Amino acid sequence: MSAGAEPVPRGFAMPRPGPPAGEGPADGADPADGTVLAGAADPVGGTVLADGADPADGTVLAGAADPVGGTVLAGGADPAGLEPLAPDDTVDLAAQEQALRISQLLGRLDAEFIGLAPVKDRVREIAALLLIDRLRGRYGLTSSRPSLHMCFTGSPGTGKTTVATHMGELLRELGYLRKGQLVSVTRDDLVGQYVGHTAPKTKEVLKRAMGGVLLIDEAYYLYRPENERDYGQESIEILLQFMEAHREDLVVILAGYADRMDTFFRSNPGMASRIAHHIDFPDFTLDELLQIGEKMLERGQYRLSPAAGEAFAEYVRLRMSQPRFANARSIRNAIDRLRLRQARRLVAAGGVLARGDLMEISAEDVRASRVFRDADRAGGDRGGLAGKPAPPAPS
């Protein structure tokens, strides 16, 4: 084992105060990990077994050489550092944060989602709690997993479902969920059709969601006050029971419109109190909507010509004041229609095309929208959209 004389690269530069006695990579054997390193061949550490005998784990696990299984068991190789600390030790918070890649994760959240300040704040809080809890654990202080059930309320198209989809992944990377898969259900998937059907059905769904996120879209449909024999109540009871008993295994997210959610919680006070995070999704501002549109176009490998950009901004402004505006969803639909019109224009024009032509959306594609015509008409005779806020005149 003298071959492993060079230090084991750890992949992080964290001061490790109070190392266990005898720990030193010089002899290649790391007593903290309980595993025997064959030289310094493995950057993760603790996964290459010299003789296949692993004193740390007596259990039969598939593939002792599996780097994932090995590191999880070895424990000491975790970059966050899980070794216990003495009461008078100090820890560098920044290094810890870096090791857990929290700022990286939050940065990605910022880049991926435009606006949504309340959501980002909450995620930041949860991430900070994780960091502090890890440290508390190392000092021997108790740290219990917080309840992470959430309720997302907001207008249509404010990103409730999208955020829920990413929440699983995010919480997994933060270490709160083991798998982070998303199981998205509605009333139909939870509530049965006859007596005795609901409980197994709901449990089946809950089991599939364990280790990840259960998203119940339009959760208020679960409760039908007008029908007292409705099986929805039974489903809610099982949900509550699971949410309480399996807090560690499952995050339940209820999503829906704010007013109906309020009614739902009023009639199910147990549900409201079991949900720790009530997050309200604000409507997007014009700027945010434009940024979202830009992002969607970019993702679809399209671009707006400068004139089209101006037209699009005007389009969004008009569309916002029209009825049935669904925030980002309306933007996505508008972009889909832009693509249709662009395709029609290109096919009608015929001739020779370049790559750029296929990507560019022109002002006329945008201006052909019905929104401009409606706005013109409303501007012409003011009674065009009776009862609705009159949209501002287009120019």
Added chain:
Amino acid sequence: MRITQGTFSYLPDLTDDEIRAQVQYSIDQGWAVAVEFSDDPHPRNVLWEMWGLPMFGIADAAAAMHEVSGCRAAYPGHYIRVSAYDASLGRQTTALSFIVNRPAAEPGFRLDRQEASDRRIRYSLHPHATDQPAGERYGSVSAAPGNVMPNGVRGGS
């Protein structure tokens, strides 16, 4: 007499964490995990009662552990095993099967000898437990199998 069968029969009983790790391994392999129970420990009795359906489409071992603990609560005096079915071969194949619960006292087996023609002897194993009717073995006071469904709903509702 401690009855052993299945994949880890040569090991001491697995702890819950070890069971969880095995179940997670099975799920990660794409196997469907099922919980079965029986109070007839004869080694040739391979068809145990199923606790619910095999769990298809679960991602995390916690779901299976929930069923294991549910089954333990309903049948504390029964043998309970976890089986993992590998469907990738196109037929029902048990990839993994191990006991996760056993009665507090296991009276074991009696060897029965039967005289046959020409002084031949036929042997058979007789579990002492099966002297009692099903559901009343191992000092169990739980309801007879089949009357309680996994979700706690009484059969026939």
